[in-house]
Amino acid sequence: MQGKWEKRWHPLRQEWVVYAAHRNARPWSGEQVQGVKKELPHFDPSCYLCPGNERVSGRQNERYSGVFIFDNDHPVVGPKAPEVAQEEAHGLFRKESAKGLARVMCYDPRHHLTMSEIALSQVQSVFRAWKEQMQEFVAMPDIKSVLIFENKGEVVGVSNPHPHCQIYAVDFHFKLVTQELQAMRNFGQQSGRNIFEEIIKKKKRMRCAWWRTMNTPSLSSPSLRDMRMRSWFFPARTTTLWPRCLAKSWMDWLLFFMR
Numbered sequence: 001m002q003g004k005w006e007k008r009w010h011p012l013r014q015e016w017v018v019y020a021a022h023r024n025a026r027p028w029s030g031e032q033v034q035g036v037k038k039e040l041p042h043f044d045p046s047c048y049l050c051p052g053n054e055r056v057s058g059r060q061n062e063r064y065s066g067v068f069i070f071d072n073d074h075p076v077v078g079p080k081a082p083e084v085a086q087e088e089a090h091g092l093f094r095k096e097s098a099k100g101l102a103r104v105m106c107y108d109p110r111h112h113l114t115m116s117e118i119a120l121s122q123v124q125s126v127f128r129a130w131k132e133q134m135q136e137f138v139a140m141p142d143i144k145s146v147l148i149f150e151n152k153g154e155v156v157g158v159s160n161p162h163p164h165c166q167i168y169a170v171d172f173h174f175k176l177v178t179q180e181l182q183a184m185r186n187f188g189q190q191s192g193r194n195i196f197e198e199i200i201k202k203k204k205r206m207r208c209a210w211w212r213t214m215n216t217p218s219l220s221s222p223s224l225r226d227m228r229m230r231s232w233f234f235p236a237r238t239t240t241l242w243p244r245c246l247a248k249s250w251m252d253w254l255l256f257f258m259r
Contacts, residue, residue: 011187011195012180040112040161049162051109066122067129068106075102077170099142100170105129107163114163115150137169145174200234 007016048055051063057073071078077100088095107126108118115123130148137143150165151158187195 011199012183013176014179014183038161042110042112044111044162047111047160047162049104049106049160049164050111064106064109066109067125068109069103069129069133072102072104072166076100076168077102100168101137101143102169103133103167105133105165105167107165111162118163133167140169142171143169144172145170145177147174194238196234199232 007018009015010017043050045053047053049061051061051065051068054060055073059070059073061070062068077098079099079101081098081100084095084097105126107113107115108122110118115126133148134146137146147168147170148165149168184195187193187198191198
């Protein structure tokens with residue numbers, strides 16, 4: 001059982017992660033999701049993300065041929081979020097207006113494809129669009145954190161299979177990011193070293209980690225990951241802003257692993 005059932009210290013989150021790989025051998029009587037892929041049309045007239053179609057808000061999509069970005073019609077955060085009464089801004093159960101920006105990014109006009117199926121040149125366009133969005137948010141003093149994510153599959157509640165992701169730009173710091181940055185500062189003050197450089201050195205010596213170097217970046221499959229497919233991406237040189245990493249070498253490298 002050694003190495004398969006233990007708790008592992010997460011140096012960035014400063015918390016224990018219980019690793020219990022032995023549980024994969026247990027009998028499973030829960031729901032089994034069939035891996036049969038549905039045949040989808042190239043264009044769906046009822047899809048609110050396909051080119052030229054009308055969305056639930058009544059707005060019409062552009063007849064786009066590449067990446068298409070628009071403000072979410074039903075945003076989680078937004079500039080028009082209702083104001084909160086001043087007396088509710090303090091105390092144990094304080095509240096604030098849910099300000100920020102929520103956007104939808106369609107990767108491709110074709111309804112039936114996924115990120116792994118569209119042309120590499122189009123994936124590069126997606127990466128460039130992410131970079132442009134980040135650069136736009138950096139120039140906004142009220143934006144403190146950005147989350148770019150994609151949900152996959154009906155089993156997790158995805159209502160539209162059209163290839164797309166969502167972008168949340170909010171006016172507060174995500175706790176996890178703040179926690180990891182503080183762990184980085186504490187490690188630097190105590191040891192005089194960069195925690196990410198130390199992680200890279202350590203992981204390269206660990207046989208369980210999967211690494212590949214193409215030009216400059218590196219990839220690690222964390223031994224203490226709390227999600228099955230979680231991976232760490234590291235630039236070889238120190239940089240302060242993610243968009244600066246998205247040079248051609250990074251794009252080529254990310255394309256390789258996304259395939």
